[in-house]
Amino acid sequence: MTMTMRGIDATTNGDDDDVNETEEVPTVSLELYEGDFNEFVVRLGEAYTKYGFVILENHGIPQEMIERAMGRSRAFFECDEVKKKKYTLRGLGGARGYTAFGVEQAKGASKPDLKEFWHLGRDLPPGHKYEASMPPNVDEVVEVEGFSEVNKQIFNALDALGNRVLEALAVHLEQPRDYFSDKTNEGNSILRIIHYPPIPPDAAGRVRAGAHEDINLITLLLGADEGGLQILRKDGKWLDVNPPPGCVTCNIGDMLQRLSNHKLPSTTHRVVNPPVERAHLPRFSMPFFLHPNPDFVIETLESCISDENPNRYPEPISSDDYLQERLREIKLKS
Numbered sequence: 001m002t003m004t005m006r007g008i009d010a011t012t013n014g015d016d017d018d019v020n021e022t023e024e025v026p027t028v029s030l031e032l033y034e035g036d037f038n039e040f041v042v043r044l045g046e047a048y049t050k051y052g053f054v055i056l057e058n059h060g061i062p063q064e065m066i067e068r069a070m071g072r073s074r075a076f077f078e079c080d081e082v083k084k085k086k087y088t089l090r091g092l093g094g095a096r097g098y099t100a101f102g103v104e105q106a107k108g109a110s111k112p113d114l115k116e117f118w119h120l121g122r123d124l125p126p127g128h129k130y131e132a133s134m135p136p137n138v139d140e141v142v143e144v145e146g147f148s149e150v151n152k153q154i155f156n157a158l159d160a161l162g163n164r165v166l167e168a169l170a171v172h173l174e175q176p177r178d179y180f181s182d183k184t185n186e187g188n189s190i191l192r193i194i195h196y197p198p199i200p201p202d203a204a205g206r207v208r209a210g211a212h213e214d215i216n217l218i219t220l221l222l223g224a225d226e227g228g229l230q231i232l233r234k235d236g237k238w239l240d241v242n243p244p245p246g247c248v249t250c251n252i253g254d255m256l257q258r259l260s261n262h263k264l265p266s267t268t269h270r271v272v273n274p275p276v277e278r279a280h281l282p283r284f285s286m287p288f289f290l291h292p293n294p295d296f297v298i299e300t301l302e303s304c305i306s307d308e309n310p311n312r313y314p315e316p317i318s319s320d321d322y323l324q325e326r327l328r329e330i331k332l333k334s
């Protein structure tokens with residue numbers, strides 16, 4: 001049995017001693033964003049301070065669009081490996097197109113995750129100043145009609161939802177409500193479409209997604225209603241995250257943790273393997289990693305520095321440099 005970097009076996013749900021059954025990550029309704037923005041700020045601030053995670057309901061993304069995207073994802077991953085590998089691009093660190101099973105590995109883990117995925121980024125006009133950091137998408141996927149189209153719809157919908165969450169977080173961090181808008185409007189964000197296949201017989205010691213923290217500002221996740229996602233609480237126990245179908249799970253990533261001097265925590269999370277009776281079932285999910293514009297410099301906010309919480313990052317870093325460093329750590333770049 002292989003241990004993760006934290007010394008906890010993550011290969012099944014069976015480590016019940018580590019999971020607190022009664023507690024839940026709070027749910028916040030987007031109706032508050034329209035109806036009582038200040039209350040929306042308070043609820044998000046409380047949930048993120050405690051868990052680094054929140055579940056968003058009434059977010060306005062049509063369930064029909066989500067189901068269509070999940071269906072297209074299933075159809076793509078059902079294609080044979082040779083067809084899928086046509087969409088693997090060299091030298092891009094998996095930033096666009098297909099990344100095969102067994103490539104990505106959580107930082108500090110000894111074996112790769114049990115997943116394959118597709119990455120889609122923001123479309124830029126030719127000659128754009130961010131072209132070097134944001135390559136074009138792979139749009140022609142002949143095997144699955146409408147794959148790119150529905151993925152773009154989900155990208156745009158999660159981008160818009162993420163920007164509403166960031167408005168609240170800006171206020172929570174004592175910044176103007178629109179603080180993030182000109183820093184994320186051309187962000188190097190990525191929609192990751194993941195397939196975790198049925199657990200293979202030779203999976204000993206391997207897990208669907210090893211314990212990790214996300215790199216970006218915030219992540220908006222669809223598909224976590226299929227069990228397996230767990231977050232590490234401050235007391236070291238793992239907590240299941242089980243949102244109702246269609247809800248969006250939204251967590252803080254390392255860039256926002258750094259910008260906020262850890263006022264907003266980037267919580268360690270993982271996807272554990274299902275119990276034996278569900279091991280024959282695949283799992284599909286779609287995290288949207290909301291990134292700042294590549295030239296945004298992450299410099300600790302003055303409002304988050306105090307005598308009790310001195311600046312942990314006196315050296316500012318551009319978000320692109322930070323990203324490249326982190327991609328090497330998770331084996332997507334060499």
Ligand SMILES: O=C(O)CCC(=O)C(=O)O
Pocket residue numbers: 192194209214221223224229269270271285286287
């Ligand atoms: O599939 C999930 O539920 C979570 C995936 C995840 O944490 C990630 O890809 O960063």
Ligand SMILES: [Fe+2]
Pocket residue numbers: 212213214269
């Ligand atoms: Fe993650």
